[in-house]
Amino acid sequence: MSEVLPMTAMTATAAPADRITVRNLDKRFRGASGDVVAVDNVSFTVRQGEFVALLGPSGCGKSTILNMVAGLLERSGGGVAIDADPVVHGAINRKVGYVFQRDTVFPWRTVEANIGYGLEIAGDSKTARAAKVQRAIETAGLSGFGRSFPRTLSGGMRQRVALMRTLILEPEILLMDEPFGALDTHTKLEMHKTLLEIWERERQTVLFVTHDLGEALTLASRIILLSARPGRLKEDFEVPFARPRDPVALRESAEFGRLYSHIWHSLGEEFRRTKAD
Amino acid sequence: MTARKMSIWAWRLVVLAVLLGTWEWGFDLAKLVLPKAWVPKFLDPYFVSKPTAIWASFLRLGCFTDPLGFSACLAANDNNLWVAMLVTLKNMWWGFLWGTGLGMLTGLVLGRSDYLSEIFAPFIVALNSIPRIALVPLIILMFGLGDLSKIVTAGIVVYFVVFFNTYEGTRAVDRDQIAAARLLGASEFTVLRTVVVPSALAWVFASLTPAVSFALIGVIVGEFIGAERGLGKLIIEAEARANASEMMVAIFVMMIVGILLAIVVRRIQGYLLRWQPQFDKS
Numbered sequence: 441m442s443e444v445l446p447m448t449a450m451t452a453t454a455a456p457a458d459r460i461t462v463r464n465l466d467k468r469f470r471g472a473s474g475d476v477v478a479v480d481n482v483s484f485t486v487r488q489g490e491f492v493a494l495l496g497p498s499g500c501g502k503s504t505i506l507n508m509v510a511g512l513l514e515r516s517g518g519g520v521a522i523d524a525d526p527v528v529h530g531a532i533n534r535k536v537g538y539v540f541q542r543d544t545v546f547p548w549r550t551v552e553a554n555i556g557y558g559l560e561i562a563g564d565s566k567t568a569r570a571a572k573v574q575r576a577i578e579t580a581g582l583s584g585f586g587r588s589f590p591r592t593l594s595g596g597m598r599q600r601v602a603l604m605r606t607l608i609l610e611p612e613i614l615l616m617d618e619p620f621g622a623l624d625t626h627t628k629l630e631m632h633k634t635l636l637e638i639w640e641r642e643r644q645t646v647l648f649v650t651h652d653l654g655e656a657l658t659l660a661s662r663i664i665l666l667s668a669r670p671g672r673l674k675e676d677f678e679v680p681f682a683r684p685r686d687p688v689a690l691r692e693s694a695e696f697g698r699l700y701s702h703i704w705h706s707l708g709e710e711f712r713r714t715k716a717d
Numbered sequence: 718m719t720a721r722k723m724s725i726w727a728w729r730l731v732v733l734a735v736l737l738g739t740w741e742w743g744f745d746l747a748k749l750v751l752p753k754a755w756v757p758k759f760l761d762p763y764f765v766s767k768p769t770a771i772w773a774s775f776l777r778l779g780c781f782t783d784p785l786g787f788s789a790c791l792a793a794n795d796n797n798l799w800v801a802m803l804v805t806l807k808n809m810w811w812g813f814l815w816g817t818g819l820g821m822l823t824g825l826v827l828g829r830s831d832y833l834s835e836i837f838a839p840f841i842v843a844l845n846s847i848p849r850i851a852l853v854p855l856i857i858l859m860f861g862l863g864d865l866s867k868i869v870t871a872g873i874v875v876y877f878v879v880f881f882n883t884y885e886g887t888r889a890v891d892r893d894q895i896a897a898a899r900l901l902g903a904s905e906f907t908v909l910r911t912v913v914v915p916s917a918l919a920w921v922f923a924s925l926t927p928a929v930s931f932a933l934i935g936v937i938v939g940e941f942i943g944a945e946r947g948l949g950k951l952i953i954e955a956e957a958r959a960n961a962s963e964m965m966v967a968i969f970v971m972m973i974v975g976i977l978l979a980i981v982v983r984r985i986q987g988y989l990l991r992w993q994p995q996f997d998k999s
Contacts, residue, residue: 510900512896512900532899532900532902534902536900537900538897538900540893540896540897542893544891544893544894544896544897546894546898546911546912546915547992547993548915548916548918548990548992549915549992557898557901557911558901558902561901561902561903561907561911562902589991589992590992591992591993591994602897605901606900606901609901609902
C-alpha cells in the first residue's frame with residue numbers, strides 16, 4: 441500500500457478554521473522485548489464543525505491518538521494543537537469535552553447530580569444549574585430518572601448521562617473514545633439517533649474513535665482510516681450522506697451498502713493482519 | 718411479617734428461653750440428677766451468676782431499689798453504673814473520633830501519593846505489628862489514670878483499622894473516573910473531595926463497625942489496667958469482691974451499648990452509601 445497523502449492537505453480551503461492539528465505524531469510503549477510502536481507518524485487536521493471518525497481495527501492506536509489529543513497521554517514524538525495552542529500532557533483544555541468508552545458515571549451521584557457535576561464544581565448555583573440540567577435530561581430522553589442513582593439504569597442510559605455530563609459544559613470540541621462500544625446494537629442505534637440530533641443542531645467539532653465501520657459511516661462527515669499496529673494513516677475520505685441523517689433509514693439505503701462494502705475491503709485487510717499478529 | 722420471619726422470631730425466643738432457663742436452673746438441676754464429677758464446676762452460679770441475681774444487681778447498681786432514693790444513691794458512689802457507663806462512652810467516643818479522623822486523613826494522603834506511601838510503608842507495618850494492648854501500661858504511665866489515657870488507647874486501636882481501609886479504598890478509586898472529573902474541570906482538590914472521598918467511603922465504612930467495637934475494647938482494657946471510673950473499673954472492683962452478678966451487669970451494659978452503636982453506624986452508612994445496591998431500601 442503506497443503512502444496516502446492526508447486528504448486535508450489537498451482539500452484545505454480557506455473557510456473553516458483548523459481546530460485540531462496532529463503533526464507527525466508518534467507513540468512508543470516500553471514493552472518486555474523492546475519498544476512497541478503504537479502510533480507511527482500520524483498527521484491530520486480536524487476543521488471547525490467537522491464530525492471526524494478515527495476508524496481502525498482493535499489495537500491500532502486510535503484511542504492512543506485520542507488520548508494524546510486530550511492531553512491524557514504523553515507523546516513520544518510529533519505535535520498536537522487545539523486551535524493554535526500546543527496540547528500539554530496533564531493540562532486540561534476547557535474547550536474540549538471527552539466521553540469515555542468505560543462507564544465513568546459517578547455511582548454515588550444521582551443522574552441530576554452527575555449531569556450537573558461540571559457546572560457544580562465551576563461554582564454555578566443550584567438554581568442556575570437546575571434549568572440546564574433539566575433540559576439536558578430531556579434531550580437525553582432521561583425524563584423521570586433525574587433522582588435515580590446510576591445503578592438503577594441500563595448501560596445505555598448511563599452512557600447518556602455521561603454524554604450529557606460532558607455536553608452540558610458546551611465544549612466546542614468533543615473527543616469520544618468508542619463511547620457506544622460496550623452497548624448492544626439496538627441501544628447503539630438509539631444513541632446514534634440522539635447524538636446526531638444534538639450534533640446536527642449544535643455542530644461541535646468532533647473526533648470520534650471507533651472500530652465499527654457502520655457507526656463511522658452513520659455519524660461522521662469524514663473518516664480517517666488507520667492501519668493495524670503500528671497505527672499509520674491509511675485513508676482519509678469524506679462521507680457523502682446528506683443531513684439530517686436517520687441512522688436506521690441510512691443503514692438500509694443502497695448507497696450506504698455500497699460505500700460500506702467498498703471500505704470493508706481495505707479495513708478487512710487490516711483485520712486479517714491484526715489476527716495474524 | 719411473613720410466615721418465615723415469624724417462625725424465625727419464634728425460634729429465636731425459644732433459644733433465648735432455653736439459654737436463660739439453663740443458666741437460671743441448669744446447674745442446680747444437674748447437681749440433683751447427675752453424678753457430682755459430671756457437673757462442670759465453672760458453671761457454678763458463684764462464677765457465672767444467674768439471670769435473676771444479675772437483674773437484682775442491676776437494680777441495685779442502677780440505684781432503682783435504694784432506700785435513700787435515686788439521686789442520693791447516685792451521689793453516694795462516684796462510679797455508679799450510670800456514671801461508669803457515661804465515662805466509658807465518652808472516652809470511647811473521643812478515642813473513636815481521633816482514631817478515625819487521623820486514620821482517614823493519613824490513609825487518604827498516603828493512598829493518593831505513591832511516593833509518601835513508599836517512604837512510610839515499613840514504619841506503618843512495624844507499628845501495626847505491635848499488639849496495641851501491650852502499649853496500654855505505657856500509655857497509662859504517660860497520660861495518667863484519668864480519661865486521657867483511655868482516649869489515647871481507644872484511638873490507637875481504632876487508628877490502624879481505619880487507616881488500612883481508607884488507604885486501600887483510596888487506591889481502589891477508578892482512574893477513569895478521576896480522569897473524567899479532571900476533564901470536566903475538577904482541580905486536584907476537587908477530585909479528592911468529589912471523587913476519591915465518596916468512592917473510598919464504602920471501604921472506610923466497612924472499617925467503622927469493627928472500629929466501634931475496637932474503641933470499646935481499648936477503653937475497657939485501659940480501665941482494667943488503671944482507672945478511676947468506668948465500666949472496666951466496675952468489673953475490676955467486682956472481681957476483687959468475687960461478685961459475678963455485678964460483673965455480669967457491666968458486661969450486659971457493654972453489650973447493649975455495643976449493639977446500639979452498631980445500629981447507629983449502620984444507619985449512617987445506609988444513608989451515605991445509599992447509591993450502592995446492598996443499601997437499597999426501595
